[in-house]
Amino acid sequence: MSKLNLLDALKDKGFKLTVQRRRIIETLRQLGGRVSARDIHQALRKKNPSLSLDTVYRNLRLLTEIGLVHQISLQSGAVFELADDRRHHHHLVCIDCEKVACIEYCPEFPAYSDHAASEGFTVLGHIFEVYGRCTECQNKKQAANI
Amino acid sequence: MSKLNLLDALKDKGFKLTVQRRRIIETLRQLGGRVSARDIHQALRKKNPSLSLDTVYRNLRLLTEIGLVHQISLQSGAVFELADDRRHHHHLVCIDCEKVACIEYCPEFPAYSDHAASEGFTVLGHIFEVYGRCTECQNKKQAANI
DNA sequence: TCTCTAAATAGTAATATTCTTATTTGATAA
DNA sequence: TTATCAAATAAGAATATTACTATTTAGAGA
Structure with a gap:
């Protein structure tokens, strides 16, 4: 699934395309596989200091629940990756x-x-x-x- | 799987049968389905005040990983149930x-x-x-x- | 474009879960 | 039975994750 399709999928399911969501998805793609919520938050904080960690968690869970992101539960915490890369x-x-x-x-x-x-x-x-x-x-x- | 078989399964896989493990399994059975780590901890604290919450979490994770317990990830946290009841x-x-x-x-x-x-x-x-x-x-x- | 509304966010507080380390204990074998 | 040792635990500290609430915003429709 391409980036555009990902956003379309979100919209189709009735969710809003917020800038935070776009950035989180973009960062998931840039950082590659198996990144934590903290990884994403830190990467985005550099340019967008006001991004809330809660927002990252909330969206990662949503994306996981609707099948656009994979979650891997490690003992040290959960990591995520886009479901579309392969x-x-x-x-x-x-x-x-x-x-x-x-x-x-x-x-x-x-x-x-x-x-x-x-x-x-x-x-x-x-x-x-x-x-x-x-x-x-x-x-x-x-x-x-x- | 009966209670004894559960304990046997643990032993077979090379894990020790500690009193804490027996009690946690026993409590999972008594409380029925979908109990949280906190539920188990509170139930056991009454009679065994020294039981550590960490021990409950550690064992629930172990039991899940080796297939003896089911984990359900809700937004409000994880709940567990024995894999043997049905x-x-x-x-x-x-x-x-x-x-x-x-x-x-x-x-x-x-x-x-x-x-x-x-x-x-x-x-x-x-x-x-x-x-x-x-x-x-x-x-x-x-x-x-x- | 402007307004309206439900959905989403930021910031912070509260919980849930895991880590660290010193200590204890189950299982093995002498 | 006793000694031994790796595995497991308790206690409390550190993180990870979620909840709460006031505020903002995307999207729909006038």
Whole structure:
């Protein structure tokens, strides 16, 4: 999804195109993947000192909920990335070392939208994260148990 | 999964069976679904004043990561429930009114474990949440736009 | 363009969650 | 049973995230 389409998508769903939202999306794109709310806030504060941290959080949550942004929950806090830079995907998080790997898989939309419809829900977005152990941490674990 | 099996599962994965863990699991069962870390902490404080809130958070995260507990991320904070009380399931969350509905669907394990394996990951658990709008909030939204 | 209104924001306060470090404890093996 | 040690905990400090409220603003329509 291009930048324009992102803004269109926001508008289509009935949300306003505020300057803050434009800037947050722009910054998500500029900084690349896996940035925290604080990262975005600090980057934007340089030129727009009045930007509220609350606004960053509020919009990241909104963008996540309507599927335009991916959220990755690490122990150290949440990080985000635009959902449009590559094919829709999710993440593997190592519970020992916090390493993140991309997983080229997404729970298929039709598979659960039917269930959602039966509950009267209109689906907008989702969060899907897989937890496990990476190769190195599995080996460490085994070595410790010898 | 019965209570004993839960404890066995913890042990099998190499985690210690501390009294705090037993009590947290026991409380999750007693309080039923969708309790917050604070709920659990307060319930246990009555009889065990020294229990640390940090311990509750740490264990809820661990239990979630290894798939024994479900986490639901609401705007007001995260709530949890044992994964064993009924068939494995997930949740629909209304982004307007925060209503939660159960969705009898889970991204099938084999479908993504292959992807995970190719990255060298051993899968332990996952978080899957669907965001959307419930019937009432869709109607409100439409009424407002007339 | 001007007005109007619900939605969004800024600033700050309040909570929620995680981190740090010294101490305790479950599990293992002698 | 006892010693040992990595894992887990308690307590409190530090961050992360959300809530509250007065004010501003995007978008719709006159």
